[in-house]
Amino acid sequence: MKSAYWENIFKDWRKEESATVLTLKQVPIFRDFSNREFREIEKLIHQRIYKPEEYVFKLKAPGEGLYIILSGKVEIFAEDARGDRNVFAVLGEGDFFGEMSLLDAEPRSAAAMAIEHTTLLGFFRPDLMSLLARNPDLGNKILLNLAKVIVERLRHTNILLTQSQEKADG
Amino acid sequence: MDKQVDSWTQFYRLVVGLLMLGAVYVIWPYVSSVVIMLVFAFLFTTVLLPSVDLLERKMGKRVLGVLIITIAVTGGIGIFIGSFISQFAGQAKNFIDQVSNYNFEEMIKNLVARLTDKLPEFITANLIQGEGLTSKLTDFISNITSYFQNLLSVATSLAGSIGGFLFNAIMVLIFTIIILQNYHNFKRSMVKFIPNKYFEVGLRLTFNIERQVSNYLRGQFMAAASVGLMSIIGLLILNAFGANLTLVVFIGIIAGLANLIPLVGPFVGMVPAILIAIMNNLGNQAAITHTLIVIPSPFYILDIILMFIIVQQLDNNLVTPKLVGESVGLHPLMVMIALLVGGTLLGPMGMLLAVPAAGIIKVIAQEISFVSRNAHLL
Numbered sequence: 001m002k003s004a005y006w007e008n009i010f011k012d013w014r015k016e017e018s019a020t021v022l023t024l025k026q027v028p029i030f031r032d033f034s035n036r037e038f039r040e041i042e043k044l045i046h047q048r049i050y051k052p053e054e055y056v057f058k059l060k061a062p063g064e065g066l067y068i069i070l071s072g073k074v075e076i077f078a079e080d081a082r083g084d085r086n087v088f089a090v091l092g093e094g095d096f097f098g099e100m101s102l103l104d105a106e107p108r109s110a111a112a113m114a115i116e117h118t119t120l121l122g123f124f125r126p127d128l129m130s131l132l133a134r135n136p137d138l139g140n141k142i143l144l145n146l147a148k149v150i151v152e153r154l155r156h157t158n159i160l161l162t163q164s165q166e167k168a169d170g
Numbered sequence: 171m172d173k174q175v176d177s178w179t180q181f182y183r184l185v186v187g188l189l190m191l192g193a194v195y196v197i198w199p200y201v202s203s204v205v206i207m208l209v210f211a212f213l214f215t216t217v218l219l220p221s222v223d224l225l226e227r228k229m230g231k232r233v234l235g236v237l238i239i240t241i242a243v244t245g246g247i248g249i250f251i252g253s254f255i256s257q258f259a260g261q262a263k264n265f266i267d268q269v270s271n272y273n274f275e276e277m278i279k280n281l282v283a284r285l286t287d288k289l290p291e292f293i294t295a296n297l298i299q300g301e302g303l304t305s306k307l308t309d310f311i312s313n314i315t316s317y318f319q320n321l322l323s324v325a326t327s328l329a330g331s332i333g334g335f336l337f338n339a340i341m342v343l344i345f346t347i348i349i350l351q352n353y354h355n356f357k358r359s360m361v362k363f364i365p366n367k368y369f370e371v372g373l374r375l376t377f378n379i380e381r382q383v384s385n386y387l388r389g390q391f392m393a394a395a396s397v398g399l400m401s402i403i404g405l406l407i408l409n410a411f412g413a414n415l416t417l418v419v420f421i422g423i424i425a426g427l428a429n430l431i432p433l434v435g436p437f438v439g440m441v442p443a444i445l446i447a448i449m450n451n452l453g454n455q456a457a458i459t460h461t462l463i464v465i466p467s468p469f470y471i472l473d474i475i476l477m478f479i480i481v482q483q484l485d486n487n488l489v490t491p492k493l494v495g496e497s498v499g500l501h502p503l504m505v506m507i508a509l510l511v512g513g514t515l516l517g518p519m520g521m522l523l524a525v526p527a528a529g530i531i532k533v534i535a536q537e538i539s540f541v542s543r544n545a546h547l548l
Contacts, residue, residue, distance in 0.1 A: 043354055046373075048366055057370070062544065064370035124370070126377030134223040 020045055020121060023070050026094040029145045037138055044127040050114035059111040063101025065124030069093050072118025078110050090115070102128055102146060206516070207338060209523065211345030215353060216384045217391060218243070222350050236350045244343065254420050261416060265449045368541075375537045382529050389490070390430055396489045397439075397481060398426025404477040405443065413470040414450045414457065421446065425478070429485070431521045434509070436482045443474045500528055 021038045024030045030041060047070070050056060056067060059078055067074075069091055076097055077087045088110055091097060097112060102125055114120075132139030218239050225235030349356060357376065364372035402422035405415050415421070425439030447469045451457035462472045500508070505525055512524025 043358070046358065046361065046369075048369065050366060054366065056366075062370070062374075064373055122369070124373050126373055129377070133220070135227050 018042065019070065020047070023068055023094060023121060027068055027096050028149050029066070029096070029099065029142060031145050031148075033141070037141070040131075040135065040138060041123075044123060044131060046122040046124070048120050048122055050118045050120065052114060052116050052118075054114050056112035056114060056120065057098070057108050059109075060107040062105050063098060063108045064105070064126070065101050065122055065128075066096055066099040067112070068096040068121040068123070070119040070121050072120075073115045074118060074120070075113050075115050076110050077113070099146060099149060101125065102142075203338070206519065207342050208345055210342045211349055213383070213387060213523075213526070214342070214346045215349045216380070217387050218346070218350060219353060219384070220388075222353075232351060236347060239350070240343070240347055250420075250423065254417075257417055257420070261446070261449065265452075371537065371541055375534065378533045378537070379530050382533050383526050386526050386529055393485060393490045394426040394429045396426075397429040397436075397485050398422045400481045400484060401425040401439065401443075401478065404481055405474075408470060408473055408477060411473075412456065412460075413447060413473065414454070415443065415446055415470075416450060417442075417446055425481075431509075431518065434513075434521060436478065440475060440478045443478070444469070444471055447471065447474060500525065500532065504528060 017035075017038075020042050021035075024033075024038060024041060024045070030038070033041070050072070056074060057063070071093055074091045074095075074097065075087055076089045076091065077085050079085050098108070100106070101108070102123070105125070128139065128142065131142070221239050222232065222235040225238055226232040229235060361369070361372055361376060399422065402418055405413075405418045405421060409415050409418070421439075421443045424442050425436075428435040428438040431438070447457075448471075451469050457470060458468050460467050460470055460473075462476065465472060467473055505528070508524040508528035509521050512520030512522075512527065514520070516523070
């Protein structure tokens with residue numbers, strides 16, 4: 001027979017992974033993290049709930065950090081002067097966006113809006129800064145992974161640029 | 171229609187705001203002491219947090235870090251207060267022995283005689299009038315003596331104050347331990363209530379306030395430590411010239427702690443040094459007739475004042491700009507206004523909290539201005 005008393009005493013022994021940790025494991029910025037490191041990161045993550053059509057952030061808003069989609073869908077887009085929407089991507093569960101803002105406070109290069117009931121996990125620059133001061137090893141691991149993500153994107157952009165130049169040349 | 175809704179919303183917000191202000195005004199007397207305790211606990215947490223975080227990283231368990239820091243800080247304060255009380259009791263006993271063996275009447279008569287010799291005749295004739303001043307001064311001393319005889323009642327009220335202070339100190343300690351242990355969770359729980367629209371701005375505001383307060387406090391504590399050390403060195407130098415000062419380390423620590431209150435603190439630091447100089451040198455003719463170069467400086471009072479002024483100048487021009495720098499970045503006039511307002515509202519405690527509070531208000535004002543300029547982006 002299961003006793004609630006013993007269940008409570010040994011609840012910390014089970015160390016079951018939360019939905020947050022399972023989602024974080026899909027994000028390349030947290031690649032090769034140990035369970036202990038994930039628990040450390042989990043303490044810094046903010047869970048936010050958005051209604052359909054609610055902005056996560058607007059174009060040119062000062063950026064503070066990265067969002068990971070726990071559930072729901074988010075549209076990444078930019079509007080021109082006439083209000084026409086140019087959709088860059090529709091992201092779903094496990095996808096992430098806004099990672100450049102972890103490094104600087106430059107204005108957002110696109111807007112993000114929830115297109116259904118969405119739960120996001122936010123990881124923000126102030127928390128990364130305090131993590132770097134408290135636990136530099138873990139902070140540096142995140143920065144290195146972030147650099148790898150940005151390098152991958154830069155390489156991909158270079159390939160696309162070369163292809164488009166080749167197409168234009170002939 | 172929209173305009174009407176907007177004005178109704180504004181009116182509703184105004185009424186809710188006024189009601190909340192009224193509620194705060196009514197409950198403030200009942201909660202003010204707890205709020206002040208929490209503010210102090212928060213300030214201590216800000217100072218101790220980096221050490222706890224460091225220990226957590228080294229030892230893996232936050233609770234161990236909190237335990238070690240708590241034992242170190244309370245132990246240090248306990249040792250300081252304990253040894254201060256025992257040494258001060260010895261000092262006070264010596265002073266009382268000295269006072270009871272000393273003939274004040276004789277000293278006053280000598281003093282009046284010397285004054286009468288030095289002053290022009292018309293002043294002595296009109297103001298001092300022979301034995302009048304002597305009897306008045308003797309009465310004054312006898313009043314003081316009778317006052318000290320009623321020390322029991324003074325001691326009772328003092329014990330009450332110490333009891334109240336100890337209770338507050340223990341409560342602040344408990345709050346500090348709880349906040350230190352759960353600081354990062356507390357912060358996360360607090361920002362949870364910020365609406366999505368203002369979430370990133372709110373996070374940045376929290377981070378900026380935290381950084382502002384922690385830089386300011388850490389700088390101030392390091393500056394206080396340096397003032398304490400310089401004061402100890404200065405007092406030891408004065409002792410080498412025969413100032414006969416005791417409790418030098420304690421005077422240094424008190425001067426350093428008093429330095430945490432800007433503008434007023436440095437002068438508070440001088441007082442114990444001057445009192446000890448008078449207590450130790452009572453009846454010492456060399457100390458009474460001592461001169462600083464050519465200026466009479468009985469009991470080395472001028473020397474002590476000069477030494478503290480030099481320490482203050484070194485602190486203001488060399489140490490504080492390096493350690494505290496532009497962390498708060500308030501105009502000196504604003505610092506003075508903040509001190510006056512803080513002192514009027516909460517006394518010395520208000521003066522201690524005035525500058526960091528003004529710094530926080532400045533950060534909030536900057537963020538509000540930023541938000542209002544970028545409102546269309548939120």
